[in-house]
Amino acid sequence: MSVRDVLAGDELSRPLIISGVVLFIAMLLLPRFIGTFHVNTVTRILILAFFAMGFNLAFGFTNLPSFGHAAFFGIGAYGTAIALDYLGSEMVFAAFLIALLAAMVFSVFMGLAALRGRGIYFALLTFAIAQFLYEVAFRWTEFTGGDDGLIMIVPPVFGFEIAGPENVYYIALVLLALLTVAMYRILNSPFGKVMAAIRKNDTRTGAIGYPVRRIQLTVFVLSGTLGSIAGILQGLNNMFISPSVLFWQQSVDVLVVTIIGGSTTLLGPIVGSLFLVLLREAVRGLANIGIIITGIVFILIILVASDGLVGVVREYLEE
């Protein structure tokens, strides 16, 4: 499913819907068949996929090259942990809300600041702001535990355990499914069409009367908030947060994953996340060859296959 397909026709073919539902059900049942370790791996894929999909809303679909999305990821994670610390660990939903609101507010400010530049300058601004947040968090050790990180203790909610990979798996799966559907609906909506117009030529779109800045800001805030949800999931999953969630490596990760999967496609972020996490698992013993391979694949995709892995598969299927 590419953006082109998705935008061209809103007839979602029957087989596609059915296979989507089947896949979802299969994923729900999966944990019973694979060990805890593998569940953890899949959970990490789901979280990264969620993060990347939210990211791609801004990056791929509206041409806002954010190099600082780690900021939202980190605010989600740290926000929840710190809120739980201060409010007491029973106020779980309040903590989530606080983290989300913090991310939303931050994304407004970050968006306003970064949108003063276009293209490269937007990218640099997001990079700088996010890195600034990292440096602050890293140093403000009384608040954030600095390099040692923060431990997150989350009690059961309504009798359900929500921390740890076995539980976050389901939460992440449902959220990812919802996001995918929501993304599809957004892209096909009038708003989605304006996003596409801005992506193709923001000057012209502005010239015919659309409030481009405002739309870009809206998309950016939405994207950032989604990113913070991913951060919350990450915190729940590991029950531990280190400053690395804010480091620009995290921003690069989500960017790389999205592009490898295909930033012009709906499912690209998911495919890319699958690729990256599986690759890292596969080469664990071989001392970080994974980074090299990721880099090479990344460059190749940029030079040769701009629609990413999804694009490659689609072309292959169309042969």
Next chain:
Amino acid sequence: MDSLPLFVTPLLDGLSWAVMLILIATGLTLIFGFLEVVNFAHGAYYMLGGYFVFVIVDAGFGFFAGVAGALVAVGLLGVLTERLLLKPSYDFGPITQLLIMVGVALVIEGAVIYIWGEQAKGVSTPALLDGPVNLLGTTYPLYRLFLVALGVIVIGAVWLFLERTRYGLVIRASLTDKEMARAFGNDIPTIYTLVFAGGVLIAALAGALMTPIRGIGPSTGATVLLQAFIVVVVGGLGSFRGSVVAGLGLGMLDILVARYISFRLSGITIIVVLLIVLLIRPRGLFGVKGVMEE
């Protein structure tokens, strides 16, 4: 006169780092100014300079051989990168090329960890330059003075190149009017390669020279990259003068703030400066107006 010694050490520390920072930033700003490429891998090349020195010294060849070797190696890598990755992709636009360089940075970083592991490496100061020097009532490491001297020479050489050679003229002209400058030469592709390779080579030089002082590790590239970016943006993207002035200012500011105010603030001060500059005068000190609206 009594308090002079107290200032000398931090000032000279600041100066020696500032000079290195200028070397790194100059390459980055010229690459951006002339090739319109944001070299996200610039820190990685700096890092390679350090690692090559380490390897050569470890093999028993001495520090100066190490530096020379690092220059040759990174210079070659620079040429390869430009020819193989950048030349074919100029039509894709600056963001795509930025992303390509992100990929290059990843590959270099991965390779470094793969070959040399996660532990930082060190190199001892070359015997010829080791030891203290009596200066203005205090002693100061000779090596650092050497850095300042060499750095100034190299910066001077770059300036001469820009001001007095034909290639330099094309480069400078290109910064103000790209189309016009292109019209004046059929060896533009060569200059492209030259600027890129030269830029990363100078960064590698700084990396090699700093290794006896700070060591070298897989995260060095990222740290340096951020600082170099800040200098380049504050100085003005594409401006050689800007990177010199900003490098001097920010390099000294960073070290002095860390020494005199709080160790914690090192690194953060310059990011704050960056944010202020980006919000108030985004083109930087000497940047070309309107360049933000690209």
